[in-house]
Amino acid sequence: MATGGGWAPARSVERHGAPRGGGTRSKSVAPGLRRPSPSPARSRAATDNGGSADSCRVRVAVRLRPNNSEDLAHGSDFDSCVELQPESKRLKLKKNNWSCESYKFDEVFSENASQKRVYEVVAKPVVESVLEGYNGTVMAYGQTGTGKTYTVGRLGKDDPSERGIMVRALEHILSSMSFETDRVAISYLQLYLESVQDLLAPEKTNIPIVEDAKTGEVSLPGAAIVEIKDLEHVFHLLQIGEANRHAANTKMNTESSRSHAILIIHLQRSSRIKEEKSSLSNDMHDIFPDDLPLVLKSKLLIVDLAGSERIDKSGSEGHMIEEAKFINLSLTSLGKCINALAENSPHIPTRDSKLTRIFRDSFGGTARTSLVVTIGPSSRHYSETSSTIMFGQRAMKVVNTIKLKEEVDYKILYKKMEREVDQLTSEMERQQKLIKSEKMQLDKKLKESEGSFHDLRMTSNIRIENLEKEKCELESTVKTLMRDLEEERGQKNMLSEQIAELEKLLDENKQQQLENLSRTKVLTDTTKEHEKKMEELLRQLQEERHCSSSLKDRMSILQQELCDAQSSTQLQESMARELEKKLTEVTEEFTCQVQSLKEKISELISEKEVIYKELKSTQEKVQQEMWQRQGLEDQILRLKQSTSDNFAEESKTSDCMVRTGSGLGNATFVSKSGKIREALSGQRGTISKIFEEVGLPNVLALLKSEDLDVQIHAVKVVANLAAEDINQEKIVEEGGLDALLSLLETSENTTIYRVTAGAVANLAMNGSNQGVIMNKGGARLLANVASKTEDPQTLRMVAGAIANLCGNEKLHLMLKQDGGIKALLGMVRSGHADVIPQIARGIANFAKCESRVISQGHRKGRSLLIEDGVLTWMVANSTRFSASTRRHIELAFCHLAQNEDNTCDIIASGGIKELLRISRESPRDDARNLAKKALDSNPAFLREVQ
Ligand code: ADP
Numbered sequence: 001m002a003t004g005g006g007w008a009p010a011r012s013v014e015r016h017g018a019p020r021g022g023g024t025r026s027k028s029v030a031p032g033l034r035r036p037s038p039s040p041a042r043s044r045a046a047t048d049n050g051g052s053a054d055s056c057r058v059r060v061a062v063r064l065r066p067n068n069s070e071d072l073a074h075g076s077d078f079d080s081c082v083e084l085q086p087e088s089k090r091l092k093l094k095k096n097n098w099s100c101e102s103y104k105f106d107e108v109f110s111e112n113a114s115q116k117r118v119y120e121v122v123a124k125p126v127v128e129s130v131l132e133g134y135n136g137t138v139m140a141y142g143q144t145g146t147g148k149t150y151t152v153g154r155l156g157k158d159d160p161s162e163r164g165i166m167v168r169a170l171e172h173i174l175s176s177m178s179f180e181t182d183r184v185a186i187s188y189l190q191l192y193l194e195s196v197q198d199l200l201a202p203e204k205t206n207i208p209i210v211e212d213a214k215t216g217e218v219s220l221p222g223a224a225i226v227e228i229k230d231l232e233h234v235f236h237l238l239q240i241g242e243a244n245r246h247a248a249n250t251k252m253n254t255e256s257s258r259s260h261a262i263l264i265i266h267l268q269r270s271s272r273i274k275e276e277k278s279s280l281s282n283d284m285h286d287i288f289p290d291d292l293p294l295v296l297k298s299k300l301l302i303v304d305l306a307g308s309e310r311i312d313k314s315g316s317e318g319h320m321i322e323e324a325k326f327i328n329l330s331l332t333s334l335g336k337c338i339n340a341l342a343e344n345s346p347h348i349p350t351r352d353s354k355l356t357r358i359f360r361d362s363f364g365g366t367a368r369t370s371l372v373v374t375i376g377p378s379s380r381h382y383s384e385t386s387s388t389i390m391f392g393q394r395a396m397k398v399v400n401t402i403k404l405k406e407e408v409d410y411k412i413l414y415k416k417m418e419r420e421v422d423q424l425t426s427e428m429e430r431q432q433k434l435i436k437s438e439k440m441q442l443d444k445k446l447k448e449s450e451g452s453f454h455d456l457r458m459t460s461n462i463r464i465e466n467l468e469k470e471k472c473e474l475e476s477t478v479k480t481l482m483r484d485l486e487e488e489r490g491q492k493n494m495l496s497e498q499i500a501e502l503e504k505l506l507d508e509n510k511q512q513q514l515e516n517l518s519r520t521k522v523l524t525d526t527t528k529e530h531e532k533k534m535e536e537l538l539r540q541l542q543e544e545r546h547c548s549s550s551l552k553d554r555m556s557i558l559q560q561e562l563c564d565a566q567s568s569t570q571l572q573e574s575m576a577r578e579l580e581k582k583l584t585e586v587t588e589e590f591t592c593q594v595q596s597l598k599e600k601i602s603e604l605i606s607e608k609e610v611i612y613k614e615l616k617s618t619q620e621k622v623q624q625e626m627w628q629r630q631g632l633e634d635q636i637l638r639l640k641q642s643t644s645d646n647f648a649e650e651s652k653t654s655d656c657m658v659r660t661g662s663g664l665g666n667a668t669f670v671s672k673s674g675k676i677r678e679a680l681s682g683q684r685g686t687i688s689k690i691f692e693e694v695g696l697p698n699v700l701a702l703l704k705s706e707d708l709d710v711q712i713h714a715v716k717v718v719a720n721l722a723a724e725d726i727n728q729e730k731i732v733e734e735g736g737l738d739a740l741l742s743l744l745e746t747s748e749n750t751t752i753y754r755v756t757a758g759a760v761a762n763l764a765m766n767g768s769n770q771g772v773i774m775n776k777g778g779a780r781l782l783a784n785v786a787s788k789t790e791d792p793q794t795l796r797m798v799a800g801a802i803a804n805l806c807g808n809e810k811l812h813l814m815l816k817q818d819g820g821i822k823a824l825l826g827m828v829r830s831g832h833a834d835v836i837p838q839i840a841r842g843i844a845n846f847a848k849c850e851s852r853v854i855s856q857g858h859r860k861g862r863s864l865l866i867e868d869g870v871l872t873w874m875v876a877n878s879t880r881f882s883a884s885t886r887r888h889i890e891l892a893f894c895h896l897a898q899n900e901d902n903t904c905d906i907i908a909s910g911g912i913k914e915l916l917r918i919s920r921e922s923p924r925d926d927a928r929n930l931a932k933k934a935l936d937s938n939p940a941f942l943r944e945v946q
Pocket residue numbers: 064065066068111142143144145146147148149150151253255256257307374
């Protein structure tokens with residue numbers, strides 16, 4: 001915080017100096033400037049900027065508001081305490097007629113200054129700097145009512161000349177940027193009572209201020225950032241913001257606000273690194289492509305500060321004092337920071353208020369800043385005006401060390417790189433194809449060359465052989481000729497010797513010449529002849545010599561040809577050698593590939609071995625499991641064998657599993673014939689034996705077997721065991737009931753349903769089991785089975801089971817609620833002679849028990865049977881069925897008639913007639929008596945009868 005020239009810490013990569021200075025991304029032009037007085041560092045920055053040293057400072061302008069109605073109303077004591085000297089950019093503040101101070105500003109605006117000029121002088125340089133990628137701040141400071149909002153926030157929608165700095169700045173930015181590559185967005189916030197509120201989304205309050213520890217960048221992550229499209233959009237958003245702005249009225253001006261309004265303009269512009277690349281190191285050259293896409297991110301804060309007046313003058317009271325304290329907290333803190341900056345203090349207290357925290361990266365320091373202080377002319381506000389001016393004076397001493405914020409647009413860079421990689425890949429593929437086809441051509445050529453080379457070698461060899469033969473022949477001819485020549489020479493020599501001798505003789509015989517004239521003549525003739533002969537021989541020799549030389553010529557030509565043929569052979573040999581070399585290279589490459597493939601194969605083989613080992617161990621495990629399974633299957637087979645022996649007659653004896661209707665509450669089974677009884681008792685005996693040998697838990701475990709056959713046999717064993725009183729409780733205790741109910745719930749098999757329902761029916765004979773069956777949802781499961789099947793024997797078992805449960809009055813309500821009664825009556829649809837009696841028995845059981853409870857006064861109200869339609873059914877069907885069934889129905893009906901609460905229903909269902917009929921015609925005494933009793937004791941019935 002205290003380091004560097006600004007509120008934000010300076011980074012080594014920052015660019016210091018004015019935005020126009022041609023700095024580079026990583027070049028530090030000048031160290032952070034802290035003092036307004038000239039220093040070497042500062043002048044360097046100024047030179048770099050190409051501007052004045054003042055361009056690094058916070059620029060401060062003062063604007064004087066025209067007289068307002070209030071000023072005029074106080075006309076009596078009105079006396080302007082301000083005098084402007086625009087030419088010298090000075091302001092004179094008159095305390096009284098004899099004391100006045102003069103202050104110099106960067107600009108002084110008179111009451112006639114136009115909004116346009118104020119913008120151009122105060123804000124335009126900052127906006128331009130923001131457009132170049134630097135952060136900037138423009139703010140208005142002054143007493144309430146002096147024109148801060150007028151200067152900064154005036155919309156001027158209809159009158160462009162009225163527009164304030166906010167609208168003009170956005171107008172300027174929109175016209176300077178490119179919509180294709182750049183983006184501008186705004187956040188509009190209000191700081192009120194040290195709470196940051198979003199003026200574009202007023203529900204967002206207490207927005208936190210976050211500061212990046214590394215870059216020092218300040219952000220408000222909770223605030224809305226709205227991208228701007230055009231000026232209309234700007235008006236719309238600023239109007240929303242204005243409407244939301246909390247304005248606390250003060251005595252001084254009813255339009256003034258007690259809050260600080262902060263418009264943050266976020267600008268992002270694209271840029272290229274090209275011109276800066278020369279400054280990068282060689283490595284960086286390789287990393288960054290020629291035109292690295294960059295984005296310049298900058299931020300412009302336009303701030304309309306709350307009034308700077310003291311609390312007492314604003315006339316605040318109560319909570320307003322609290323408010324004013326907070327407003328002053330931010331302003332006081334701003335003043336302290338400006339003082340500390342101006343005095344080059346080592347500590348800048350930015351953390352003291354939210355305002356100064358928001359300004360951390362945007363005021364002084366690394367940003368370009370302009371401040372417009374607004375004052376009124378009235379001497380009534382002399383002290384406020386004076387403090388405002390002093391604030392401006394101090395701010396003028398704050399120095400900026402602005403920095404450029406550039407970021408590489410890695411998205412674009414990535415896309416570009418991706419495109420390049422694509423191109424390179426396709427080029428590489430093309431090259432590979434080319435190399436492949438070239439190689440193929442070369443191979444072909446090599447083969448062709450090898451062929452032709454071979455042919456050439458053959459023909460050359462033949463030619464060489466021929467030539468050599470010819471050479472030999474010629475040599476032998478030359479030899480013969482030479483020998484002949486030698487001989488001729490010898491002859492010639494001999495002749496010459498003879499001539500010499502003859503001449504000698506001639507000389508010797510000169511004297512005899514005369515004598516021997518004739519001999520001489522003869523001799524001359526002979527000589528002439530000899531000479532002729534010699535000439536002839538010489539001529540022949542000449543010819544022979546000629547012939548020999550032509551032969552020699554021919555031989556040399558032939559030798560030349562031989563030489564040529566040899567050299568062409570050498571050439572072809574060297575070509576062949578080259579081709580062979582290439583071939584060796586290609587072969588080597590292939591060998592390498594083959595080698596790597598071999599390595600892979602050996603890896604795979606080792607992997608295969610590992611897998612093979614695993615497979616082997618798994619196979620062993622499987623084998624063991626198979627043996628175990630075999631053992632278990634054998635056991636099951638043995639069990640099946642013994643159970644099937646016992647169930648050979650199961651179908652005949654299954655009747656025994658349900659209690660017949662002869663005695664309600666009688667817990668014994670009655671068999672249809674003695675024979676079956678014998679078979680049954682024999683079978684039971686066997687079952688008991690199995691049971692003793694195998695043990696109940698094992699039999700029950702088989703109920704869960706996956707083999708349906710085993711399961712069916714197991715249920716049959718359990719059903720038979722359940723028929724014995726002594727086993728019933730034990731089966732339930734060992735979890736047999738749970739297993740049976742779970743079968744009813746999950747099985748889809750009719751036999752399972754039938755036998756299981758039979759088993760449950762048997763268990764339900766036992767009074768203590770009945771409650772357990774009900775509590776475990778037995779009635780619901782039985783009802784469910786009843787609805788699912790049409791098999792009369794299954795329905796008989798289910799009806800029998802429910803009928804048994806009906807005999808327990810404590811369970812009546814639950815039985816009804818679980819749908820037991822409905823299911824019982826529903827099974828009437830079967831019409832089967834085996835099912836109906838069970839239903840009738842169940843209803844009779846129910847009615848009898850219910851009647852007993854009611855007569856004992858344990859329960860009141862109409863019968864639970866009525867609601868489920870049992871009464872109506874009884875009245876309609878009492879005479880339809882067999883005698884025993886009829887007896888059950890009649891008894892049930894008579895029991896219902898004993899309960900006075902059933903009277904209305906009995907009358908309504910036409911039951912009086914039935915009651916009369918029973919009282920007269922029923923073959924059973926008990927039924928007749930009950931009917932009579934009901935008729936006599938119930939006055940309503942009596943009335944109906946009469
Ligand atoms: P502040 O925001 O400082 O409290 P305002 O901007 O609300 O003050 O100004 C108070 C009143 O003075 C407004 O009615 C405004 O129109 C008027 N006013 C302020 N400055 C000027 C100016 N330079 N020219 C004309 N009217 C002004």
